[in-house]
Amino acid sequence: MNMPLISSEGSNSNGFDVLSTTDVSNFKCNVIDEPKNKDNSGESVSENPELLKWLCSWKTKHNITHVALTDLLKKLRTCGHNDLLPNDARTLLNTPRNSMVEVLANNDSFFHYGLKTAIIKQLARTKFVMENDIIMIDLNIDGLPISKSSKSQIWSILGKIYGDKAFTPFVISAYHGHSKPASLQNFLTPFCQEFNILQNTGLIFDKKRYTIKIRSVICDSPARAFVTCTKAHNGFFGCGKCMQEGIYSNHHMLFLESTAPLRTDLNFNNRVQEDHHTGVSPFESIKLGMVSQFPLDYMHLFLPDLLGSDHYPIMVQVNCLVSTSTVFSYKVKLSKAQRDDIELYLFNNANSISQAVRDINPDDPVSQYNTFMNLISASYERFSPSKPPPTKTSRASFTKKGPPPTPWWTPDCTEAVRRRSNALKTYKQSPTWDNYVFYRSVVSQTNKILRRAKRVSWRKFCCSLDCKTPTVDI
DSSP: OOOOOBTTTOTTTOOOOOOOOHHHHOOOOOOOOOOOOOOTTTTOOSSSSHHHHHHHHHHHHHOOOOOHHHHHHHHHHHTTTTSSSSSSSHHHOOOOOOEEEEEEEOOEEEEEEEHHHHHHHHHHHHTOOOSEEEEEEEEEEEEEEEOOOOOOOEEEEEEEEOOOOTTEEEEEEEEEESSSOOOHHHHHHHHHHHHHHHHOOOOEEEEEOOOOOOOEOOOHHHHHHHTTTTTOOTTTOOOBBBBOOEEEETEEEOOOSSSSOOOHHHHHTTSSSSBBBBBBGGGGGTOOOTTTTTTOOOOGTTTTTTTTTTSSOOOOOOSOOOOOOSSSSSSOOOOOOHHHHHHHHHHHHHHHHHHHHHOOOOOHHHHHHHHHHHHHHHTTTSSSSSSSSOOSSSSSOOOOSOOOOSSSHHHHHHHHHHHHHHHHHHHSOOOOOHHHHHHHHHHHHHHHHHHHHHHHHHHHHHHOOOOOOOOOTT
């Protein structure tokens, strides 16, 4: 398969060309005869394919400009390679005469490489033999900023054949602009039209016909809302899996119902909940499951606060009131040998620990948890110090006798921090959604009080300065 390099005629001084090293290794320098012109009249570049292949690889590897490569070719022609090498870099690289990039409004650019072309290239590269005649494709759509000094970004449609690690992601379409695509129709329609053709006719490779199907469309929450023409994840009707209306509290959109009716492909297409939709997605024209084939994005589902832990919290509901307490409030520094010893201990006693937990009444999860933690803690007890290391208070309490910990600290700050600690303690003792919402509210109020105290203190200090203020005081 001949894979031409993609290069604009007005390439910049850096000579950037859209070709990877992998493409170069698969590049066949069998140049098709072209009409004669001033640059490549009467040239034949199929005499020495190894030399031509090396020149293409060398040019890409070292980022050689077209001008420099053309000068090299002309010099080699004068040194006895007149019949073997072309006279111009564009002939050597088999540069297409027509641009494959479509220029849209506002100088935005769009390039559609093609799903069929990308799949054939993947099958030819890996030489993978499919067990059946169905090829499942995973799609990914997202934006990628490419500049720090502007809003220049690329939105791409990527694909990957599902089923084997030999297949790598490939580009189907790409859009470049200074914002996300202004028209979703122009962005997705070329892909949808090509996919409809492949669904009807199939794909023929190596004398075998394959059926192309989409397994899933993987996007983060903002991109999924964009391509499905639905409300964003922070909207009142932004949940893509259920039909409940969210509750806005303290700059957070909360979906607290666990028994809300689920959203399905059928009620999505029938627009049962109009407030969830913002338009009609081109994906609906290819009969794609607009709910079932768009998996959830975990990045926008975690709780926004670690709540004092090193890991994201997991909400667990049991049929009893659980009172938590601090069992191990300090960290133990272990060497590599000690960690290996603990790992070996847990590996050898895994079955006995599991059996001990199963022997407890399953209706008593608290006892199961306590037993499990006691058995686990036995693996590192001999490495832990007899007494916890002394801890230093990060902020002294504000009293009338002693000075405040910082110049801007006020009694209001002390009271706000105390309320925040009490709210966190309440949430840890009873981890319910109401306590979590209350804790987030107290955190927001505490931050406002601290910022206000800093601002007032700084303004007061600046107003106290004059030409007679000693430098030591500043």
